[in-house]
Amino acid sequence: MKQSGRFDVIVVGGGHAGIEAASAAARLGAKIALCLPTPDKIGLMPCNPAIGGPGKSQMVFELHALGGVMGRLADQTAIHARTLNASKGPAVQSLRVQNERDGYAAAAQELIAATSGVVLVLGEVAALQTDGGVLRGVQFTDGRSLSAPSVVLCTGTFLAGVVWYGKQQRPAGRQGEAPARHLSNSLKATGHTLLRFKTGTPPRIRSDSVDFSSLAVVPADDPPGSFSGTPGKRAASSPTWLTCTTPETHALIARNLHHSAMYGGDIEGQGPRYCPSIEDKIVRFADKERHLLFVEPDGSDTSEVYLQGFSSSMPPILQDDMIRTLPGFERATVQRYAYAVEYDALDLVQLRVSMM
Ligand SMILES: Cc1cc2nc3c(=O)[nH]c(=O)nc-3n(C[C@H](O)[C@H](O)[C@H](O)COP(=O)(O)OP(=O)(O)OC[C@H]3O[C@@H](n4cnc5c(N)ncnc54)[C@H](O)[C@@H]3O)c2cc1C
Known part of the structure; x- marks a missing residue:
């Protein structure tokens, strides 16, 4: 597990957003540092273990159409799928999938482990490093630093x-x-x-x-x-x-x-x-x-x-x-x-x- 160095992209956070950011950058052939406190938090579902629903399912479909991973992970670990508002018009219908909470995180962790170009770097990111207004990378609370021209913050509710x-x-x-x-x-x-x-x-x-x-x-x-x-x-x-x-x-x-x-x-x-x-x-x-x-x-x-x-x-x-x-x-x-x-x-x- 590499703890410092140069990358193309640094992603901070391994929740849904961080997984998509790291996977998308990997599909472009980038070398990515995925930073988070511990690897078992990748893909954790902190609230309802469900994907989709009103105002959200169309985003999951769009993510899937763009090559994202959330739709696949949700289907793979679904224990209950239902189209909401099925009796109403298509504009207000939405797919909602209830997931195996631990299964979703396990599938996400497997997926990240198998994604070439993604290196897990464990720790709390404390600061963005800049030089003359130009982003250079990030620094961790323990003093380590990583450099990259792009940093994607996916820090959720933290x-x-x-x-x-x-x-x-x-x-x-x-x-x-x-x-x-x-x-x-x-x-x-x-x-x-x-x-x-x-x-x-x-x-x-x-x-x-x-x-x-x-x-x-x-x-x-x-x-x-x-x-x-x-x-x-x-x-x-x-x-x-x-x-x-x-x-x-x-x-x-x-x-x-x-x-x-x-x-x-x-x-x-x-x-x-x-x-x-x-x-x-x-x-x-x-x-x-x-x-x-x-x-x-x-x-x-x-x-x-x-x-x-x-x-x-x-x-x-x-x-x-x-x-x-x-x-x-x-x-x-x-x-x-x-x-x-x-x-x-x-x-x-x-x-x-x-x-x-
Ligand atoms: C109490 C609660 C209720 C919620 N209710 C809903 C809801 O009803 N509907 C809904 O859509 N969402 C809800 N959510 C939000 C839910 O968290 C998100 O839907 C989803 O988990 C967001 O994914 P994310 O990737 O943005 O962030 P998260 O899953 O929160 O992941 C953030 C990641 O970033 C890491 N991180 C943060 N800061 C740093 C740092 N400085 N250095 C290193 N790592 C860092 C964290 O450790 C974590 O791994 C709720 C969340 C909570 C906690």
């Missing part, structure tokens, strides 16, 4: 990341990972404008504590669709399920809004418009008596389910009570609590037509 569980906060990238502590300062020093974003994730529930018999089953499409033209062998192997919030859920959340990091005025970051937290939904759509929630497996080998639509920044002690107000979850046990994360992002209006 830049100056802070996670929130109710009013408790700590610097972090996402569950169990360290934040990128220094790169933001270097970006500001090199004339970039940063924004503060926030997003959140729902709790993961122990599967064996859920009463699936009282949930509505949502079967996968049969035959299943695919992004790459070749559906995965197990793409129709698992259903998902539906539950919903109840008047008790709404009352409990409304009574405790001041404990939420988002509603307590603690979070400054701007959230994604189409991915509201459950607190948000109860405040913004106060006339709705219930909100549908999808119960989605994290894979066939995992012991937990993901509660799509229930992301929250309430304290863990309240999350236990909130979950037990949902049909089928009366005796549910939380395996990993919901949290919100705030992070720095580059303001996109700074992009030139070359995408630089």
